Amino acid sequence: MMKRAPSICSLLFGFALQAGAVSFNKDVRPILADRCFACHGPDSSARKAGLRLDREEFAKAALAGSDMIPVVPGKPDESGILTRITSDDREEVMPPPESKSKLTTREIGVIREWIADGAKWERHWAFIAPKKPALPDAETGGWAINWIDHFILDRLESEGLTPSPRAKAEHLLRRLTFDLTGLPPTIPQLDAFLTDKGQDAYKRVVDRLLSSPAFGERLALEWLDVARYGDTDGLFEDHPRSIYPWRDWVVRAFNKNLSYRDFISWQLSGDLHPDATVDQKLATGFLRNNPTSNEGGIIDEDYRVKYLMDRVNTTATAFLGLTMECAQCHDHKFDPMTQREYYAMAGFFNNLVGRGNTKGATAPTLSILPPGHRERMTQLDKEIMDLQATLASTPPELTADFQLWLEQLEKAIDWYSPEVVTDSRRSQPDVGNSPVVPASKVRGRYLRIALPPGKSGFITMSEIEVYSEGRNIARAGVATQSSNFSGATLAGKAIDGNADGTFGSCACTQEQTNGWWELDLGAEMAIDHIVVFNRNDCCPERLDNVSVAILDKARKPVTERNTGDAPFRSVFSLNANAPLPNSTQREYVMTLAPQPGLLAAISFSGLRPGLVTSVKLELLSASGESRELKLSGAGERKFSK
Amino acid sequence: MNDHALDSYKHAITRRHLLRAGSTGIGSLALHSMLAPDALAADVVRRSPHYAPKAKRIIFLFMNGAPSQQDLFDYKPKLDEFHGKELFKKYDSKSKSWSKEGFVEKNQRLTGMTSGQRSFPVARSNWKFKQHGEGGAWISELLPYTARVADDLCFVKSMHTEAINHDPAVTFFQTGHQQPGRPSFGAWMSYGLGNENSDLPAFCVLISNGTGRPGSQPVYTKLWSSGFLPGVHQGVQLRGGKAPVLYLNSQPGESVESRRRMIGRIGDLNRMQYETFGDPEIVTRIAQYEMAFRMQMSVPEATDLSGEPQSILDLYGPECRVPGKFAANALLARRLAERGVRFVQLYHRGWDQHGGLIGALPKQCKDTDQACAALITDLKQRGMLEDTLVIWGGEFGRTTYSQGGAGKAANGRDHHPRCFTYWMAGGGIRPGITHGQTDEVGYNIVKDPVHVHDFQATAMHLMGIDHERLVFKYQGRRFRLTDVHGKVVAPIVT
Incomplete structure (x- = not known):
């Protein structure tokens, strides 16, 4: 159940640099985050020298008690940070040598160029709402089919390139089918497409693929990864779990084109919607996909909290597009998030029912039944109840037989009555003789x-x-x-x-x-x-x-x-005046004396007369020496006399 | 070193975008040659140590389930005297003080298996201890063979960990983190130092089942995962029996030549794919196909013990001829080490004696004792012990108090993270010494604690790696095996 989210940011990293303009979010922030923020970032408890470089207002102002300004826009050589990162002095250079982190020449170059360009700041990229840009006014000459093409053509033009020829129909269908269903087209599908000379042939193929069940499966795959879906518990013995109805719901949600708003809100809180439907409750499986353990010795609360953290972390990764887990233990080292905010978010999920050790108790669960099964189960339950009712009464003929057997049994055996030597019951207050109390x-x-x-x-x-x-x-x-x-x-x-x-x-x-x-x-x-x-x-x-x-x-x-x-x-x-009789907790011991001609003395002890938990047997030799035998490990037995 | 690798990785990806767009500003021919798989493969796989290593390889004999240190190495004569008495002092909340009776303040969490116990009686060891060798190490009568090589071993009696249950504790030892997902120790070594044998994986895993507690905790493939490191560093499990590596052999009727041709053509296709997309996982895939092909020859050769002389077979004991037994794995570990495998990870299951300790512990010891000592002796006589680090130990220790309370005293011990014993040998470890000390009841450490991360840092140090510098950047953070902790334990290093 490992998370592997590609870091889009770093993939695009060098590209922008090569293209000329240094972007704070793409080029500079990653360097500052990696090399500087650990001591000069959002984490107030780790901050050194009162300097923070994660916020523009601090980075561009003189440091308290000093006239050094860390970043002076347009003037790299007057900027404090550049002096420090380029210093040859072991005492001066940043990051300090003992951190074992060192800026590369290229990284220093990026920072210098950024400051020289005016040190333009940007909000953290994860918090910038996407904006729909205006279409570039490139002359498409009918080449563009949709609006993305305008951007492509604009860029090609600026690079002095012309578009590649249009892909052949075979290639187009293959790409399209992979994109939308994750599968290659079949030969008949290919033949049908090649022979379809209609104007809307391409559109029809897209419609066919969008309406195929494989489309939802294809899109669900990626969402299942984000939601750390697994068919097993993930921890300890990694037992199978039955949460696939949630997976099927995701597939259905894509195939039915459920709105993104509902897709999110059902998964995070479907059960809280008024008159929640089965599907809305089922959607909350997103919050229940986390790895769980049923290892014998784990501490319930320990693991309940681990699951809570997992829900916070997954929700942040899936919906905020940034990993929050660092702030679980301290203010985030390089993203603008405090530990306090982390636990504020955790509060949203801290009311979920469910235990840390999931052995035999994965509650709450929802049984998702195929059509008709619920009715059948109700019917079977009723049958079972009816049949059980017939067991409650004994047929008269059996009762008579049983009475007869009892009488014969009692007559047939002549019980020997031993002398009771000790009987701890006698020391108990006789409840029957206690003063009369009001009922x-x-x-x-x-x-x-x-x-x-x-x-x-x-x-x-x-x-x-x-x-x-x-x-x-x-x-x-x-x-x-x-x-x-x-x-x-x-x-x-x-x-x-x-x-x-x-x-x-x-x-x-x-x-x-x-x-x-x-x-x-x-x-x-x-x-x-x-x-x-x-x-x-x-x-x-x-x-x-x-x-x-x-x-x-x-x-x-x-x-x-x-x-x-x-x-x-x-x-x-319920009646304060009535004494509470000694109940089941009392231990009771009775010893029977050996009789002439018998070899054993027997002691019983137990919770009460009639319930014996241990038996001690003493063997007597002819000379009168005794040896004790213990009967143990046999569990409890009841004796009728 | 690593920054350079990271940068070239980033550039490769960046260039991939340039290539795909068909655009350029940089000479595309030069670019192309830089992207040749072999060049990048070297970056993904081949590394070098930070400084001269004392050990070239590690054999880690992991005793899965956690052996009882009081019954094997951490001799506590006072336990006989205190046997049956309450271990814990009682806390009086009015006077805010601990009772005089008892030996230990109960101020830590216990597992869910004994936390509800009413009584925690001290349980003595059932076995006798004697001092062995010039170093005078105390060793239980259960380990007569280990006792004979005592002067080659360094005992660390003050190991401690943070986890109190098996899955998180083993995961912590192997990956430096209690929750799964990070690269294993062996994967880090493969990533940091590369592979010395192009025909075998750098990281091999061997598992045996103990006779003391059959069917106890499983070991999981996640323990030898490469996590976020390139997939080529993942451990490869060698099983006992005819097919040590599953799905390795050719299909019936398939000739070596046709197999070779097939692998070659798949390689060609993968190289084309790599030139288009530049994904380093494709390089891993090409390398793994090639490796698997070579392993068709190298694995049968490495696992075939028929060439071993009788004296060696006698040294490891009769079970070394039974594939899948610990003794067989120990001998195989030496053979793999000889062939340049960087990290051989053994797991021997069945050390989890919550009950039935008196019957089960001797069986676990019999499974392992002779072969552990044989491995040391064998490596030594081949001159390999000096650059092979051998490590013995489990995921935590076991409690001084009896599990199950009074009456069953000394026959079961619960998990105990606060102290346990490891031994290490060879590869730059000072032989014949004991490091660290626990209190008179063997419950808390009183001198020189060694945390799991310290242990990892030390083993890496011996391999020539600075644990603070072997990092991999993932999700915006530089990850280490030792997280942000760990100190090399200098007194045990030569």
Whole structure:
């Protein structure tokens, strides 16, 4: 994704000099910029001796505290800069020897000639609006076909030359076809052109080429380069990306002859137009073509800012015709641009959504579908929902079978009941016996977690607890969510009692706008506290600023809170008087004593009874010595007893 | 020197316009002869050093992924004592002071992989260290062969960089800039010094995959790009196997003569095109066609190890017979250096031990140790070490703290830009010394820091190039490999 913009300025450089007249913009400014501006240019922090040569008013005035005038129009020998650049004295000569930059004889000659000619100044070429010049009044004698020809003929005349003979039809067609489509003409096209004796033959060929799809492709090629288009990310593992619909839009824009005004304004701000069309939004792909990285360890903000800079730099190169990136770190060394102006411009792009590390999150994205696909997707979504609904209820015959199986199972096994030696539960306050507190005034049936309106993102939560009169009633409810990131992140994962924060313990939606997760408690209940456990192995910010609302049975909001900068565990207390029971965070240890005839003592520890995270097994030898075995790395398992 | 080249480049372009317009004010015949491709080709390609070089070529053994300096060279006995303790001091914002507990003030950014870690326990090295050679360099037991040539090496323990992730860090080492697009180190050397062998590229690239972490970070072709320099300076990758350079061989049934005729005629057409347009990239294209034709002969010759005596094969170890292995690439690097290749860039992947360090690091060392030492020995016995600069190192170092926190201590280390070890040998480097020093926990540099740009400036200096004078003007600015930084590290230079 390298930029390679030809420098038109330097290509034309020597030409003007040979032609006689020294031009400030073409001949002099490049020398001053290259050799002098680093210390005597726009960068105020690097400026030496208070001298600046980038602005006429300073260059032609006496230097403060001195009678030396850097540039005296018409008088090279009285001009301070000429004395300094031609000096033999190592202490005097400019640029100083330690800069390792040295003016060539030719460059000194240009400056001398320019001063002798009156040292005419010009605005920076990038800021001079192009003007349409008057046609030269050369006698064309019918030779000129369009207005460019007048300029050519005028120049030929001044050089004492006559025009070359008109190109043969074969050559003309070949040049034209390459120019407009980037392709050579086919033999049939050539034959057709050669045999077309009509007066408008040439015009018709031009019309044919302009209306061919290849015309837009040909013009798009150059714009794609300016816009640093790529089909891959460009950084780290250089993954493929799907932004080709934007490329196709550029081709269409040329083929439809979209006005340049719209071409620019859609690309920079299409999404901000009132009632923006898909094409207008798509055009902003110009700002999203930048190289991105999904390398594991990169710092989000670091790369988000890199992308921002890339947008500023590309916009400046594409639309202002000058490279601005030097001013990212300091005032520009040779173009009239300050660091302040750079960041003022950056402000325009600093509100774009999107993260630095694009792994799994290239949002915002726009899905561009072929005609009919959207309707088909809606239809398929509905089918999926209907089918899922049939899964929610269990057929009666299965329920009966299951009950039967359960009864047989419980009868068949004679569980051995070990003696409990330690049980940390016993040290916990018994919530049931705590003083009676007034019931919460907040009553509701539904708990709804929702993204801020319009924001695209995921809702990822490890666990939700809803406390009513000392009990967590969330687990008895029914959870649903707007979409499923995968079959392993269904809504119920947030009420399964596992709050350890790993992604495996989470309910998670797909990345979408207006995403939600909802819990139906079955009836209106008095709610004392809501506890939300965030994911803690990655991306906790996804739960930032999410709304947590209680709705009544008619789904009217009763109260609404917000997760703000969501920590691992957020507590929303709706009844200040009610104690908050120990929740999932507490570690619980139970040890069972060895029994006569048994060889092992077993300790369980975990987040709560029923959820065991580790098991310790001690083996006893006949002599009573014990050896500890650790069961680890197996993940969490649930034991029913 | 360079200004002259730039001026002639500009004039060539200017004259092209004169030619195309069919107009003149200058004698067009003389002009024509000045535009002969060979004359300009010399300007685009052939250069000379700024002063007498100590090294004529570089072999850069790049350990991609970043080897762990604490486990290989930067011996820190205190880590055993501190093992498991919190590395970082705690900052008290009320008293604005750091806690007594801990060893390092935590005042720098960490990568996204460990910044969320609750605990940063010191992790000792799993391996024993001993001093070797007269210089007494500390080297881990994982590198027994390297230890034997310790007196030929100069260890720089105070390397530091600015990037903390692989892509930007490797790009920084190779191009002097974290964002891609600038010319690679090898391309600059090719541009600055030209090519000594007209049958092989001046800049060759050899890649091998480590056994310690298969499938880890890729290396990218952008790392040997010529950026804005003429395309002829781009690195050429030689692969292991039957076709070291892709698309080089003639088509089945195509004779050498017919190939030669075809290249000749394409060359004629390109010369006609050049006379019309004067674009130096056409000269590059002509040169590359010619080079590719000659490489049909020179590459098989250079990569054919059948002429190497048994003693040499034994020196590099059994893997030097397996194309694409590091040992094979090291031997090939010597053969390319012998044939005048200016810059041989090796990449050995797999040094990124975030976890599984204890199992993986010995494998990475076994992949490389014997062949690295063999390369030094081999160059030395041929009298080539004195003018060949050999460089060993990765894109950054690894952390003193354990990645993954307590419990898995010493089995994973995260990226660490603040200090890491390089070794260099031959080509004007002072052998048998150690330069720079890190603190007792190997986290910060306490003496003689060497920045990436300093390293680049020093290597260029040894090649006879003043890094401040080898410039290329692009987009209105004179670009250098060392940007606007870099100082030659005088104490390590003879």
